[in-house]
Amino acid sequence: xxxxxxxxxxxxxxxxxxxxxxxxxxxxxxxxxxxxxxxxxxxxxxxxxxxxxxxxxxxxxxxxxxxxxxxxxxxxxxxxxxxxxxxxxxxxxxxxxxxxxxxxxxxxxxxxxxxxxxxxxxxxxxxxxxxxxxxxxxxxxxxxxxxxxxxxxxxxxxxxxxxxxxxxxxxxxxxxxxxxxxxxxxxxxxxxxxxxxxxxxxxxxxxxxxxxxxxxxxxxxxxxxxxxxxxxxxxxxxxxxxxxxxxxxxxxxxxxxxxxxxxxxxxxxxxxxxxxxxxxxxxxxxxxxxxxxxxxxxxxxxxxxxxxxxxxxxxxxxx
Amino acid sequence: xxxxxxxxxxxxxxxxxxxxxxxxxxxxxxxxxxxxxxxxxxxxxxxxxxxxxxxxxxxxxxxxxxxxxxxxxxxxxxxxxxxxxxxxxxxxxxxxxxxxxxxxxxxxxxxxxxxxxxxxxxxxxxxxxxxxxxxxxxxxxxxxxxxxxxxxxxxxxxxxxxxxxxxx
Numbered sequence: 001x002x003x004x005x006x007x008x009x010x011x012x013x014x015x016x017x018x019x020x021x022x023x024x025x026x027x028x029x030x031x032x033x034x035x036x037x038x039x040x041x042x043x044x045x046x047x048x049x050x051x052x053x054x055x056x057x058x059x060x061x062x063x064x065x066x067x068x069x070x071x072x073x074x075x076x077x078x079x080x081x082x083x084x085x086x087x088x089x090x091x092x093x094x095x096x097x098x099x100x101x102x103x104x105x106x107x108x109x110x111x112x113x114x115x116x117x118x119x120x121x122x123x124x125x126x127x128x129x130x131x132x133x134x135x136x137x138x139x140x141x142x143x144x145x146x147x148x149x150x151x152x153x154x155x156x157x158x159x160x161x162x163x164x165x166x167x168x169x170x171x172x173x174x175x176x177x178x179x180x181x182x183x184x185x186x187x188x189x190x191x192x193x194x195x196x197x198x199x200x201x202x203x204x205x206x207x208x209x210x211x212x213x214x215x216x217x218x219x220x221x222x223x224x225x226x227x228x229x230x231x232x233x234x235x236x237x238x239x240x241x242x243x244x245x246x247x248x249x250x251x252x253x254x255x256x257x258x259x260x261x262x263x264x265x266x267x268x269x270x271x272x273x274x275x276x277x278x279x280x281x282x283x284x285x286x287x288x289x290x291x292x293x294x295x296x297x298x299x300x301x302x303x304x305x306x307x308x309x310x311x312x313x314x315x316x317x318x319x
Numbered sequence: 320x321x322x323x324x325x326x327x328x329x330x331x332x333x334x335x336x337x338x339x340x341x342x343x344x345x346x347x348x349x350x351x352x353x354x355x356x357x358x359x360x361x362x363x364x365x366x367x368x369x370x371x372x373x374x375x376x377x378x379x380x381x382x383x384x385x386x387x388x389x390x391x392x393x394x395x396x397x398x399x400x401x402x403x404x405x406x407x408x409x410x411x412x413x414x415x416x417x418x419x420x421x422x423x424x425x426x427x428x429x430x431x432x433x434x435x436x437x438x439x440x441x442x443x444x445x446x447x448x449x450x451x452x453x454x455x456x457x458x459x460x461x462x463x464x465x466x467x468x469x470x471x472x473x474x475x476x477x478x479x480x481x482x483x484x485x486x487x
Contacts (some may be wrong), residue, residue: 011390028393044431047381049391098380166452314381318390 001126004126008133011319015137015312017148018097018190021118026193030158032311033304039076050079051315053110057083058100059142060116065136066142066152069302070113075136078108097121098128104128108215111138111317119145138316140309146180151312153186155305157194159297160232162304163273167191173200173226173268176236177207177259183277184236188215202226203258206247223258230268235260235276251284261287265295273297306314332443332459333360333480337367338443338459339461340410348408348439351375353425354396356414356472359480360443364412373401375409382424398428405433410456414472416442419453438445444470444482461477 005019007013012025018028039047055074059067067083073083088102093293094105095103104112114122122141127181129137143149164170172191178184178201191199191217201212201300212219227233238254260274274286282288290296349372352361361374376399380392411425426438439456447465464470469485 031397034393035395035397038399039381042431043433046431048427049381049386203451263337318386 004123005037005131007319009319012315013135013319014122014141015150015316016122016126016139016141017059018150018153018186018193019148021193023193023195026154026157026190029154029308029311029315030161032315033154033158033307035306036076036310036314038302039310040303046076046078050074050077050110050317053079054108055079055081055111055113055313056104056109057081057142058086058104058112058114058116059084060086060114060121061143063143065114065302066115067113070140070151070309071140071307073306073313074111074113076306077310077314078207079313091286096204097124101128102132103108103135105132105134105270109137111313113140113142114144115142116144116169119147119314120296121145134146138313138319140312140316143182145182146185147182148181148186149182150186150190151305152183153190154276154312155301155308156183156187156234156277157190158271158304158308159275163295163297164231164302167194167196170196170231171198171200171229172196172232172234173220173230174204174234174236175202175223175226175260177280178203179207179209179214181236184234186235188217192216200226202250204254223264227264227267230272232241233260233265233268233272233274235274235286237277237279238281240281251281255284259285259287260290262289262293265290265293271295275301278302326484327460329443329480329482330363332393333363334367335459336344336360336443336457338365339459340364341406342441343439344370346408348410349375349402350410350412351400351425351429352412353421356480357412357442357461358486359472359474360414360441363410363480364410364441375400375402377411377425377428379424379428382428382474384420384424400429400432403433404429404435406436409435411438411440413440413442415444415446415454415470416440416455417446417448418459419449421433422453423451426431443472471472 005014005016055068073079121144122139126139174184200218202223276298348359358376365374378396378398380395402444441457442455444460444462445458446462467487471482471483473483
């Protein structure tokens with residue numbers, strides 16, 4: 001089957017999803033990111049790889065943190081970065097997505113970083129570029145709808161490998177609103193491909209997608225049982241807008257059952273790490289004592305995220 | 320084509336190279352080996368010269384000038400410079416000096432760590448055909464090869480360094 005992320009030689013030319021990426025490519029991204037970690041520790045935190053290239057940040061949906069880390073990553077690769085305020089520009093005037101893309105191509109774009117509320121928007125752009133013969137322009141998905149957030153998934157894998165050294169003996173739990181989470185989906189595909197033997201999903205029935213077991217995921221509705229002997233606990237943000245619907249009774253109720261407290265965390269392995277993609281809701285999905293505690297690796301995740309995005313951008317731009 | 324057994328002994332060449340560098344020790348230099356061959360040679364030189372400072376290791380993938388044609392090398396290793404570059408005399412170490420492009424990239428990378436007092440270049444083999452104005456400060460072996468030939472330094476199972484000649 002044609003994989004739109006890969007070129008004819010099987011190399012990564014767009015990053016759209018962790019799903020369907022071979023293990024060798026995931027590993028190459030993580031290894032390359034390790035080298036970029038070292039660049040960020042230097043006096044001059046910049047390498048000339050993408051000098052003369054233009055990276056367009058197309059955030060059709062807001063995200064300060066993800067956009068900022070992509071911007072820092074692109075600048076450390078010496079690219080020129082253009083942030084488009086899409087909400088207030090052409091789209092608001094009625095221009096279609098692909099017309100916007102054609103215009104940016106005419107401005108000599110080299111790489112699009114795309115965040116969109118609709119699942120599949122980055123695929124649409126990548127397919128369009130292929131159709132018009134612009135295989136010199138690359139797309140990196142920075143989150144599309146409920147579908148995928150591959151750079152977050154990859155930085156989570158980097159974090160796990162950094163602390164746990166290898167994937168082959170791990171028990172990883174993902175906790176919370178998995179139904180609406182593109183991060184969870186990207187994590188699950190990457191964890192499975194990298195050979196993690198046991199991936200668990202913990203959450204209320206209303207926030208877990210059906211058929212998770214088909215992805216090889218073990219489902220738990222009871223958090224205590226689900227956390228038992230885990231090596232890695234990935235907490236997901238509870239999106240406030242879900243609270244108003246019929247999916248959840250209240251934030252307090254949710255915290256009682258699925259909030260990560262120090263008392264619940266002791267059920268995991270003593271050296272378990274706690275991750276969170278941010279932004280955190282303290283007192284909703286995570287207790288402050290855990291978020292600020294010795295097992296949390298939430299801020300290192302942010303630092304690793306820059307190196308991972310540098311790796312992704314430099315790999316796709318070279319292929 | 321040369322059969323491999325007529326190629327010189329790389330370990331003996333390392334010892335010769337160490338003797339060429341020895342007079343420089345008065346300046347308290349630091350070694351920086353270019354992955355992978357140069358890194359092995361730098362380790363040898365450090366032992367032979369009794370240097371107590373850690374050896375630097377450099378991977379020039381992020382500074383190469385052929386990124387546009389070839390993309391990023393699939394196996395980049397982290398550059399490690401475990402000392403302050405500022406004001407130090409550096410000895411860049413590589414196995415083969417050829418076009419000079421790798422040396423150019425390595426010098427650029429080193430300057431992103433600070434302003435060294437000087438940079439010298441030590442190589443085992445110089446195969447000529449330079450494309451940039453680069454010259455070795457010390458070299459052991461001048462070798463003329465055809466363009467399609469590739470001279471590779473290998474680390475054997477017993478840890479010994481040896482040359483191999485490949486035909487592309």
